[in-house]
Amino acid sequence: MNLREKMRRRFQGLFRKQELDDQMDTEMRSHVEMQTQENIEAGMKPEEARRKALLDFGAVESIKEQCRDERGVRWIEPFAQDVRYGARKLGKNPGFAAVAVLTLALGIGANTAIFSVVNAVLLKPLPYPEPGQLVQLRADWSGSPSSDIGSTTFIEVKAQSQSLARIAAYSGGAMTLTGIGSAERVVAGAVTADFFPMLGVQPAQGRNFTREEDTPNGPKSVILGHGLWQSRWGGDPDVLGRTITVNQQSYTVVGILPARFQYPEPFQLWTPLALGETGGTFVKYGEGMVLLKAIARLKPGVTLEQAQTELQTIAQRVQPAQSGEAQPAGGPRAMGTGGGGEGGLTLIGLHEQVVGDVKGALLVLLGAVAFLLLIACANVANLLLARAAARQREMAVRAALGAGRLRVARQLLTESVLLALAGGGLGLLVAFWGVQALGQWSDASLPAMHGIGIDARVLAFTLGVSVITGLLFGLAPAVQAWRTDVNAALQEAGRGEMGWHRNRFRHLLVVSEVALALVLLIGAGLLIKSFSRLMDVNPGFRTDGVLTFQVTLTGGKSSPQKINFIEQIVERLKALPGVQVAAATDSLPLTQFERITPAEIEGRPPIDFSQVKPGEVRPVSRPTVTVDYFNAMGIPVKSGRAFTSQDAHPGAGVVIVNEAFEKHHFPGQSAVGKRIHLLGSSAEAPWATVVGVVGEVRQSGLAGDVMPEVYSPELKDVGDALSFVIRVSGESAGLISAVRGVVAEVEPNQPLHNVMTMEQRLANTTTSRRLNTALLGSFAAVALLLAVVGIYGVMSHAVTQRRREIGVRMALGAQKSDVLGLIINGGLRLTLLGVAVGLAVAFALTRYLSSLLYSVNSTDPLTFLSVAVALTGVALLACWLPARRAANVNPMVALRTE
């Protein structure tokens, strides 16, 4: 019979049991009938003949059973037997089962929870047709790639590229929705007409933008996101075709997006980008040029590399023509280096772009939980081995009664897998809880593309992990059973002695547990150290008692209108009870709003942009602030003076720089009294005199760099994204509604957003670091606990085993301290071996943590050393308890129990 035939029979045996049984029945009945016939022919009466035939045949059912055994079902039926037996066996030992299942549930649950995040973020494709063809364009702004590209570049690429099937651009920003109810700030995306068709999205109601709408003076139309449509209009379908007021202008609603549509950025409302030939209408950074983001769909069969090569060529052709014209003043951060600005173009898969930085952290966490599960496995394997010792007699008896080795090993494996499946089931509960806990993280720092949850793939993962886990930790006792010599076991079983190799195996497990736990602990130690370093960083401003909020001006206010708005609000805020100081700025730290430009110093040669190389000119940040800003934010004046109200008058020509600026431009000298000139505002901008130097501020978060800064008190160039700062005495929470009232008095339709203290803003910037640290820290803590329990288990088992030996030693004169030393020595040797292996593994692996670390080297010797010492100490404690028990052995009792 060939293999295929065999397989066919196996399957028949499994699924056609009834049919095969019927056939067997027929075969045997015909045998009996033939025998009857023969008997009749031999001269018997029919009844007699039949009775004789049946008698001769024997016990039909038992024969059938034997035949079934011979048939291809030999595998499955004993399997069911094993399962029943295993379940019964585990039920009889609930303590053991509970410990094992809980340990596994912890390990499998943690894996499932982290995997569900990995699944949602890394594995699920983007929810668009042929997502692999979608790419995002990136420009190499003086060495730091950014997804911001110039509109002129976009237009050229769109016109010239052969490898892209379609290319669309979009830009995001805040818009104010008025007309019904209170004014609302919404996050809006401005997109080219190609955008939705390229993603393969059709509005659930209405239509996409037309080309006509996507031109500078075309009809003003808007497409609503499903969420906004529900929250603002209660899902009223009649809103289609109606006119709504956005940024004080009328827009016609032409479409409503389907509920399932998601984009990596949280846009609630969409308008046409209306790019035109040169400029735009949306986020205007400089003259004639808009910075936007571009996504494209590759033509079928074109690879990312091919398209990229083509784009490089286009970029080289286009950009020389642009330099000079496209110097976006105060553009995004990367821009201000002057020089050539936007460099070569690169492409990145849209999915990769969306996933971005999260990938590294997720993979680290996934690795950490895998380690955790391995430790859990080692622990359960240890438990099983200890139990196997107790069951040795049972196994030996079974072997003596004719159970094959394979059969016994299989039965043990079945038991292990059962345990693992129970652990997996409970682990799912742990994972449900864990996923909920991770939900808050997903809001803060995960690309908001997919809901994180437990889906079919996660379930399959859990099942797979459970089975593999079960086989893994079940292997130890199964191998043990395989090797067991029946005679030796039957003789030994009575005395409870164990073979040497069994202990060696358990020792190996302890060593690996210690090693794995050490790796996790070192990883966690590095993260904790960098987190505490980060927390020690002085942000440069006060965080307590400083309430802030943001206002984004819309509707194209003129400069005097803005100044009036700011001054009125600051005045009224000051008048509120409990407010000490109030101020405003367009570059509040941690808000991502920052205007950047190169600066020229009096007496030094002017910057010649046709000559400078990328990175040569250090850009400076140029916040505009009101007079009391430093006081309100608690930014110290280091030399010179703070602003006075005279400084704010037009033409006063007074600025304050920070220490970083002083150090960079005037090393070793004082900046006070020097005259500087900021490029970009306008060529004729007057020179300004530095009157003071203030402390450095971490503008973009604690881990960010300190930029050279030039603060100006003149509001005429102030931006549209404003932040207000109030220094309060006492509790700030009660002030929030008063603050809203102030803004509503001055400008009824002006929404304000992100009302929070600087403390909250600072906490928000560290959310994902805090979460990574907390997660890895708790995984490491669990790992430590499991490893310690593992060591304790093995050592106390060893003490039990060696009772007689210890008794003999003591009878021969060994002291308590000798026994104590003997046991602790054994434990210490295992621990140190584990620590050595763990250090080597950690040394090789921690570099994958580098991206998560802050000012800590991934092989920080102090962390390595202190974690190793701490782990050894804890392990010694775990050995000490059983060792003390050993030392208290009464030799008489120990010898008599034999």
Add this chain to the structure above:
Amino acid sequence: MPKEKTDLLQGTLDLLILRALQLGPRHGFGVSVLIRQTSKEVLQVEQGSLYPALYRLEEQGWITSDWGVSDNNRKAKFYRLTPAGRKQLAEERASWERLSTAINLVLKTT
């Protein structure tokens, strides 16, 4: 149980079944009849051994089976030898002959 019945040596049943089927395809009953008759009623194969053995041999691929109709028009399962079975028979036969010769030698030595 009839007195004349002789217990089969472990492993010889397979040999006998294969040999019976070498003489042509037959059903289970036919195999037991053939063994009984050709051994002059000395060897009685119990059905409790016969059928499990048939299933085992089939599982091992030495024999194969088809449904057919017996002489007196009954539906019956007919077994026949496969090429692998023929080879197996030759081997078992050779080893049996070696064994019986050896035993005879021992028994006849005076």
